[in-house]
Amino acid sequence: MKNKNYLMRGDLNSNRLFFYLTKVEKLQINHVDKIKENLFKVKTFDTTFILKGFKDELTVRMNVAISQHLQQERFFQCVSYYKFVNGNYYIELDNMFWAMTTYIPQRRNVSFTYKRDREAGLMLLKALHDTSKDLSLLKQIVPTERNVENWLIRLRRFEQNGALLIELFGEHTIKDIVSYSKQSLLALQQLPLPEEKQVLLHGDVASHNFLKGKDEQFYIIDFDLASIGHKEWDYVQFTNRILPSIGWDEKKFLQMPILPNLLKSNQLFRVAITFPMDILREGNKFINGQSIYAAHFLSYYAKTWQLRKKFLTNIIKVIK
Numbered sequence: 001m002k003n004k005n006y007l008m009r010g011d012l013n014s015n016r017l018f019f020y021l022t023k024v025e026k027l028q029i030n031h032v033d034k035i036k037e038n039l040f041k042v043k044t045f046d047t048t049f050i051l052k053g054f055k056d057e058l059t060v061r062m063n064v065a066i067s068q069h070l071q072q073e074r075f076f077q078c079v080s081y082y083k084f085v086n087g088n089y090y091i092e093l094d095n096m097f098w099a100m101t102t103y104i105p106q107r108r109n110v111s112f113t114y115k116r117d118r119e120a121g122l123m124l125l126k127a128l129h130d131t132s133k134d135l136s137l138l139k140q141i142v143p144t145e146r147n148v149e150n151w152l153i154r155l156r157r158f159e160q161n162g163a164l165l166i167e168l169f170g171e172h173t174i175k176d177i178v179s180y181s182k183q184s185l186l187a188l189q190q191l192p193l194p195e196e197k198q199v200l201l202h203g204d205v206a207s208h209n210f211l212k213g214k215d216e217q218f219y220i221i222d223f224d225l226a227s228i229g230h231k232e233w234d235y236v237q238f239t240n241r242i243l244p245s246i247g248w249d250e251k252k253f254l255q256m257p258i259l260p261n262l263l264k265s266n267q268l269f270r271v272a273i274t275f276p277m278d279i280l281r282e283g284n285k286f287i288n289g290q291s292i293y294a295a296h297f298l299s300y301y302a303k304t305w306q307l308r309k310k311f312l313t314n315i316i317k318v319i320k
Contacts, residue, residue: 005031017051017093025085038096041103048103049082053096059224060097062141064089066200066223067101069138073131077124077219079104104219110210112245115252120218121210122258125202125238128220129231132199138228145201145229147236148188151275155181158280161287169302177279177305184275194230194268201227205238235262236272244278248304248311263315274312276301 021027021042031043038053054060064081071080079101081089090099110117135142158165159178166174202209203225211219239259246252254260262269279301286294301308 005033017098020091020093021051042100050079050101050103051098052101053098054090054224055096057090057092057097058141060090060099062226063223064099065138065141066226069200070128070131073133075127075131077127077217079219079221104211104221105214107212107214107216110207110212110218112207112242115255117207117210117212118242118245119257120212121205121207121220122235122238122256124210124218124220125205125234126258128202129199129234132197135198135200135228138200142200143227145203145227145233147229147233147272148185151181151277151280152185154277154280154284155185157284157287161283164287165283169298173302173305177276180309181275181280184271187271188268188275191268191271194232194266196230198228199231201229201231201234203227203234203237205234206241230268232262232266232269232272235259236269237277239273240278243308243311244300244304248307250311250315253311253315276308279305 018029018032022029027042028045029042030045033041035041035050040051042049042051054063067078067081070076070078082100082102083089084091084100090097092098110121112118112121155178158181162174162178202220202223204222209220209222211221213219235258239253242256243253279298282291282294282297282301285291286298
């Protein structure tokens with residue numbers, strides 16, 4: 001987070017935004033830190049809050065609805081949204097939709113390299129899923145989970161870029177990744193739907209969407225990719241996120257709460273963790289130039305592909 005006061009050097013659009021906040025909302029702003037694009041930490045004489053810009057109205061409305069639902073269910077490990085003077089929870093300015101949320105003072109960044117952070121994040125996910133008693137209102141605005149369809153699209157894009165990826169990372173590795181992806185998707189398409197009730201899925205359980213506050217509590221933020229579906233999908237993504245951090249170590253994985261039991265009892269989970277969603281994601285980002293870090297991640301995933309296969313073979317006996 002930058003220390004300089006962004007108000008002293010912000011671009012025109014940002015100045016228009018803060019002009020609105022000071023003149024219309026009557027906020028006495030004395031300091032602004034730009035965290036990243038369209039995300040600011042704002043200090044007034046009375047409080048500190050987060051100002052976030054959304055590219056579409058539906059996403060901000062969904063985030064507000066989810067926050068309100070969780071608060072009503074007494075799940076307080078998330079942010080709350082403030083109303084503007086017009087009575088709404090967001091404003092539209094310069095083709096962006098801006099919302100103000102509570103600021104959570106952080107103790108430190110969360111990292112899945114730490115066992116305590118992995119376990120805390122996992123238990124927080126469970127608590128989130130346990131709040132899903134009545135989703136009737138959320139279903140009006142939160143979409144239904146479509147992971148298999150989305151993964152199929154991701155795989156097709158990856159295959160379309162196969163020639164360049166083969167040139168960079170080797171024919172055997174790339175073709176092997178594609179083959180495993182197809183096997184996994186085929187198996188998923190043939191599975192019956194789980195009988196358990198559907199829950200609110202976060203949809204993006206990367207470590208940066210977990211916060212450890214100075215109050216020693218863990219929080220979960222940014223429900224931009226939330227959906228309604230079966231809880232296994234969040235756990236699949238969480239597994240995919242932590243495995244590189246533990247070096248594909250079977251013992252460390254089996255020491256985790258929740259996940260080993262899912263591995264034994266849940267066929268959807270067993271099959272879905274074989275799909276290399278992270279490799280396809282970073283491969284497509286790399287080709288499209290969407291991330292300056294994609295080449296680094298993709299190179300790492302390609303180099304550790306055999307390690308990943310060994311882990312999957314040993315722990316779930318699905319990959320042949």
